[in-house]
Amino acid sequence: MNMPVVAPKILIIDDSQMLTDMLKDALTTQGNFRVVSAPDGASGLAIAETERPDLILLDISMPGLSGYEICRIIKNDEKLRHIPIVIISALSADEDKEKAFIAGADGYLVKPIHIDNLLTKVNNLL
Amino acid sequence: MEAILKEAFKNSLIRALEAVGGTAPVSGTDIFDSSAVPDSCYVGTIGIENEDFTGSVSLIFLDETINSIHDNIYNRLKVAGKRRMEDIIGEIVNLTVGGARKDLEQAGIKFKMTPPRTGRGGLHYETEDISVLHNAFHYSDKLFIMEICTRKTERE
Numbered sequence: 001m002n003m004p005v006v007a008p009k010i011l012i013i014d015d016s017q018m019l020t021d022m023l024k025d026a027l028t029t030q031g032n033f034r035v036v037s038a039p040d041g042a043s044g045l046a047i048a049e050t051e052r053p054d055l056i057l058l059d060i061s062m063p064g065l066s067g068y069e070i071c072r073i074i075k076n077d078e079k080l081r082h083i084p085i086v087i088i089s090a091l092s093a094d095e096d097k098e099k100a101f102i103a104g105a106d107g108y109l110v111k112p113i114h115i116d117n118l119l120t121k122v123n124n125l126l
Numbered sequence: 127m128e129a130i131l132k133e134a135f136k137n138s139l140i141r142a143l144e145a146v147g148g149t150a151p152v153s154g155t156d157i158f159d160s161s162a163v164p165d166s167c168y169v170g171t172i173g174i175e176n177e178d179f180t181g182s183v184s185l186i187f188l189d190e191t192i193n194s195i196h197d198n199i200y201n202r203l204k205v206a207g208k209r210r211m212e213d214i215i216g217e218i219v220n221l222t223v224g225g226a227r228k229d230l231e232q233a234g235i236k237f238k239m240t241p242p243r244t245g246r247g248g249l250h251y252e253t254e255d256i257s258v259l260h261n262a263f264h265y266s267d268k269l270f271i272m273e274i275c276t277r278k279t280e281r282e
Contacts, residue, residue, distance in 0.1 A: 016213055016216065016217040016220075017158050017209050017210065017213045018146070018199060018209055018213055018214045018217050019146075019217055020205065020236070021200075021203055021205045021209070022146065024205060025203040025204055025205055028204075029204060030159070045198055061220070061241050063241075087193075089224070090220045090221045091222070091223025091227070092224055092225060092227060092228035093222050093231050093236075097259065110225075111220075111221055111224065111229075112141070112142055112145030112146055112221055112225075114145075
């Protein structure tokens with residue numbers, strides 16, 4: 001008997017409820033992913049520890065820890081560093097992207113995010 | 127330079143609202159009836175700064191306009207519930223300024239931007255040292271205003 005396939009779990013860390021709602025909707029209805037979310041870096045890190053997502057979508061500009069800092073913390077944590085991180089940000093300058101990849105990000109998507117690009121990026125990294 | 131800034135922010139705003147709100151706003155002119163914009167509008171503002179100028183970009187929404195944007199966003203999603211308007215406005219102004227930053231960088235204008243601030247307020251008016259540009263928009267026939275304030279940096 002085949003075991004049921006468990007859908008990959010995605011953690012969204014973004015302080016914008018609107019963007020989180022839009023991503024959640026697209027990932028669950030068009031991508032068949034399970035989604036958990038956090039509105040800031042501290043709770044995002046806690047959820048990453050407990051939920052062990054298969055991929056993290058991470059905003060840069062948030063109250064408290066920035067996305068760059070969260071990315072560095074996760075990539076320096078032996079238990080979490082294997083989780084791919086895709087930065088999702090309205091910051092679109094080359095230096096913003098460079099900082100994200102230096103912090104250890106595996107991908108970068110500029111907001112507003114096109115759902116096809118998001119699903120392609122997520123599927124490529126899983 | 128102000129004309130270049132205005133064009134970049136205007137184009138970025140149209141792209142952002144079309145992407146999140148499902149409908150592109152229609153750009154009007156810089157001449158509009160300012161009495162139609164009360165001092166109790168929803169406002170989202172981001173500060174901008176480089177070595178030549180400091181300033182801000184604000185989006186000023188009448189209640190009926192932001193309600194229309196909210197409904198267009200959430201009617202397309204399966205998630206329920208009414209969300210905070212400040213969150214939606216903050217994200218739209220963030221997308222607008224963030225998107226324009228890339229275009230302006232390619233035009234040789236780099237600047238730093240602050241996180242968005244949201245609240246209630248109205249229009250600003252030109253003063254001796256601050257230039258204020260306005261651009262009226264309509265989203266589903268409802269008015270909102272983009273306002274760009276800049277002050278040239280004094281050099282020794």
